[in-house]
Amino acid sequence: MSRETILFVSDAQWTPDAQELADLELALLGAWPADRRLDVRLPEDVSGPVELLDPEGLPLAAYDPATGTVRALDAPTYGAFRHLHLPPATVRAEHPDALGILVDQPLTVDDVTTVVDAEDRTGRRAVLLVRSGPDPLRTVTVPALVRATAAALPGRPIVAVALARRADAQDDRRLTDAVVAAYTDERLALPRTGAPSDAVAAIVAADQPPLDERGLVVFFTGLSGSGKSTIARALYDRVVEDGRRTVTSLDGDVVRHHLSKGLGFSKEDRETNIARIGWVAAEIARHRGLAICSPIAPFDSTRKQVRAMVEDAGGSFALIHVATPLEECERRDRKGLYAKARAGQIPEFTGISSPYEAPSDALVAVDTTGRTVTEVLDEVVGALVAAGLWRDE
Numbered sequence: 001m002s003r004e005t006i007l008f009v010s011d012a013q014w015t016p017d018a019q020e021l022a023d024l025e026l027a028l029l030g031a032w033p034a035d036r037r038l039d040v041r042l043p044e045d046v047s048g049p050v051e052l053l054d055p056e057g058l059p060l061a062a063y064d065p066a067t068g069t070v071r072a073l074d075a076p077t078y079g080a081f082r083h084l085h086l087p088p089a090t091v092r093a094e095h096p097d098a099l100g101i102l103v104d105q106p107l108t109v110d111d112v113t114t115v116v117d118a119e120d121r122t123g124r125r126a127v128l129l130v131r132s133g134p135d136p137l138r139t140v141t142v143p144a145l146v147r148a149t150a151a152a153l154p155g156r157p158i159v160a161v162a163l164a165r166r167a168d169a170q171d172d173r174r175l176t177d178a179v180v181a182a183y184t185d186e187r188l189a190l191p192r193t194g195a196p197s198d199a200v201a202a203i204v205a206a207d208q209p210p211l212d213e214r215g216l217v218v219f220f221t222g223l224s225g226s227g228k229s230t231i232a233r234a235l236y237d238r239v240v241e242d243g244r245r246t247v248t249s250l251d252g253d254v255v256r257h258h259l260s261k262g263l264g265f266s267k268e269d270r271e272t273n274i275a276r277i278g279w280v281a282a283e284i285a286r287h288r289g290l291a292i293c294s295p296i297a298p299f300d301s302t303r304k305q306v307r308a309m310v311e312d313a314g315g316s317f318a319l320i321h322v323a324t325p326l327e328e329c330e331r332r333d334r335k336g337l338y339a340k341a342r343a344g345q346i347p348e349f350t351g352i353s354s355p356y357e358a359p360s361d362a363l364v365a366v367d368t369t370g371r372t373v374t375e376v377l378d379e380v381v382g383a384l385v386a387a388g389l390w391r392d393e
């Protein structure tokens with residue numbers, strides 16, 4: 001979730017970002033290096049001790065920014081594989097003399113052989129420390145990495161370690177070494193050569209379907225009368241006729257009769273409207289569905305928030321700018337709204353008395369002037385196919 005949407009409750013409470021929450025977890029478990037400050041970026045006007053909250057608002061710890069130290073308040077009880085988030089003290093007590101193995105990618109057959117050989121040679125047992133903190137290099141979700149690790153080396157204890165990868169490679173190595181050393185005295189490096197076994201590959205494949213089988217949000221943006229609803233509807237029909245995927249339409253006008261009933265057209269209300277559409281679309285994407293949205297969505301930052309929500313949910317976000325010029329939209333004036341807006345009867349009308357920020361991150365921009373709906377639809381579908389988001393049959 002983007003930082004803008006994080007809840008800031010009061011001067012004394014703050015929700016850290018994902019990396020900071022991972023660092024905090026290590027600190028609370030006793031796995032954070034004693035000689036390293038725990039840094040949490042706080043708003044400028046907060047100077048004294050502050051309560052750190054998880055994204056659901058649960059107070060996790062009291063943090064003193066002056067010293068960079070924390071005191072535990074409450075322990076999270078939810079989250080996939082929560083029972084694997086163990087403190088070093090527990091791991092050391094249950095598995096003394098273990099060989100610590102940091103797992104940040106699905107294990108290959110060579111990795112497995114290396115571990116089994118080392119166990120046989122040393123008489124020590126492997127403890128698999130799965131990196132569960134934010135890591136841009138990870139190619140599967142954390143739950144899938146845990147499942148893949150269990151499938152690769154059945155019977156070995158698995159510990160989820162909330163180690164967030166640092167951008168600076170040297171710094172990352174230093175932190176990683178220190179955290180692994182908190183869990184085990186001995187560490188075994190993996191060769192990372194070769195390929196995973198079939199069982200591991202099947203788990204990875206189920207977790208990471210091809211791009212055209214993942215959740216997809218096709219988001220049309222443009223002025224009133226530009227053709228968003230018409231093209232969105234045509235795309236919807238084509239998907240239904242194709243029959244391979246189910247599809248949900250979140251049309252601007254329709255949403256305002258249901259999900260966003262009662263909202264007006266102030267900047268704040270428009271942002272709320274788009275955030276709601278984005279939230280629903282991201283949930284659809286999470287379940288690998290297809291959502292077609294067609295609101296005006298005039299603000300760049302709000303559209304970018306929707307993109308972040310969808311991508312966080314594992315989906316792809318295809319922004320389509322229906323770039324029909326204002327003059328053509330006004331000439332069409334299907335609903336007579338432009339005439340009323342010009343006459344001052346509708347305040348804050350997009351393109352007349354309220355801004356429209358044209359996107360610079362659209363997959364494609366289509367001008368519908370003088371073109372048929374089918375022509376424009378073909379161009380949109382062509383862009384989706386070229387981006388690997390849709391497969392023509």
Ligand SMILES: Nc1ncnc2c1ncn2[C@@H]1O[C@H](COP(=O)(O)OS(=O)(=O)O)[C@@H](OP(=O)(O)O)[C@H]1O
Nearest residue numbers: 224225252265270273295296297298347348349350
């Ligand atoms: N002030 C003002 N500005 C723009 N549009 C207005 C306004 N008042 C009513 N309408 C009608 O509402 C439709 C736009 O709603 P959206 O939900 O798509 O707008 S927004 O994304 O929240 O900005 C829009 O529908 P479309 O023509 O389908 O875009 C208009 O019919």
Ligand SMILES: Nc1ncnc2c1ncn2[C@@H]1O[C@H](COP(=O)(O)OP(=O)(O)O)[C@@H](O)[C@H]1O
Nearest residue numbers: 223224225226227228229230368371372373376
């Ligand atoms: N190539 C085209 N694509 C989409 N709409 C078109 C096209 N050519 C003409 N139009 C007309 O433009 C109008 C667009 O209205 P609509 O789809 O409701 O726009 P919006 O949802 O952006 O307000 C419709 O009357 C439609 O028939």
